[in-house]
Amino acid sequence: MHWTLRMAPAALLLTAVAACNEPPTTGAELTRTGTAEAEAACIKLVDQNNGHTGGYVTSSEFSQAGSTVMLSDRDGTSWRCLASNDGTVEDLAVTNG
Secondary structure, eight states: OHHHHHHHHHHHHHHHHHGGGSOOOSSTTOEEOSOHHHHHHHHHHHHHHHTSSOOEEEEEEEETTEEEEEEEOTTSOEEEEEEOTTSOEEEEEESOO
């Protein structure tokens, strides 16, 4: 019984470390108010630029003028995408190397 309780924190730590390379799914790191159309268009363009799939939204912000979508790709590069709310991408830029 005592062994199980001592191992629980180590198991939680290993799980947290293993999840570092996974797309975020909940919590403060995932604020999404942009439209689904804008997010989908931005993911598609990031994937096209990379030549492979694996782009995912880290956050998005809706405004009447359009949505700002922040993304990451499977290589760890961060992207900023500006798209109209109907899904037309206006700008895509790398925000880190």
